[in-house]
Amino acid sequence: xxxxxxxxxxxxxxxxxxxxxxxxxxxxxxxxxxxxxxxxxxxxxxxxxxxxxxxxxxxxxxxxxxxxxxxxxxxxxxxxxxxxxxxxxxxxxxxxxxxxxxxxxxxxxxxx
Amino acid sequence: xxxxxxxxxxxxxxxxxxxxxxxxxxxxxxxxxxxxxxxxxxxxxxxxxxxxxxxxxxxxxxxxxxxxxxxxxxxxxxxxxxxxxxxxxxxxxxxxxxxxxxxxxxxxxxxxxxxx
Numbered sequence: 689x690x691x692x693x694x695x696x697x698x699x700x701x702x703x704x705x706x707x708x709x710x711x712x713x714x715x716x717x718x719x720x721x722x723x724x725x726x727x728x729x730x731x732x733x734x735x736x737x738x739x740x741x742x743x744x745x746x747x748x749x750x751x752x753x754x755x756x757x758x759x760x761x762x763x764x765x766x767x768x769x770x771x772x773x774x775x776x777x778x779x780x781x782x783x784x785x786x787x788x789x790x791x792x793x794x795x796x797x798x799x800x
Numbered sequence: 801x802x803x804x805x806x807x808x809x810x811x812x813x814x815x816x817x818x819x820x821x822x823x824x825x826x827x828x829x830x831x832x833x834x835x836x837x838x839x840x841x842x843x844x845x846x847x848x849x850x851x852x853x854x855x856x857x858x859x860x861x862x863x864x865x866x867x868x869x870x871x872x873x874x875x876x877x878x879x880x881x882x883x884x885x886x887x888x889x890x891x892x893x894x895x896x897x898x899x900x901x902x903x904x905x906x907x908x909x910x911x912x913x914x915x916x
Contacts, residue, residue, distance in 0.1 A: 692842075722904060724907075729910075730909055730910070731804075731806075731890055731907035731908050731909045731910045732843075732890065732892075732907040733907070734904050734906075737904060777842060777843070781903070786831070786848055786850065786856070787833070787845045787848060787858065788843075788905055790842035790843045791842050792840065792841055792842045793840075793841075793842055
């Protein structure tokens, strides 16, 4: 079945540090890939997405590139801020399926 | 503003009681979903509905029930048969159901249910 594996947290960083969260996937079809972010006590918000190989999604300084050859969609940000503290979820959806398959989430804490 | 509302934000219930969580959307989306979130785990799908008056079980439907009488509403009932109901419940919607790989899902703010 379809599944997503993302690096375990928690991850603690200082402001202006570089952030990478690894995400790899297994899919029976050709998936679209997503990163969602969840701030404390809130629902999920879409951070970025990519729908085909070599696409790069970007938003709010975050980037992720759809790598079909390595089945990966790693999230990166060059200089994090305290406001980036949140839980980040990698997810996939294949075209003939109704649901998103989520990774377990990675908790990121940025300290001033 | 268009969006998804869930109420209440916090909910407490005693063991053996049924409780209904509300989810309303004004995005004119066809599909709606209920997920459960537990600490350290990803989201797990409980039920989904692609059109009015139709819904299907997700991965963890036991102990839950839903209805879809209106396009904008998709309430979830947590029944006394659910053995471990304490969790954070998230409702989502999307413009279309299966058939398009490009559709993202839009999430509500969630309801935290605690069984006392």
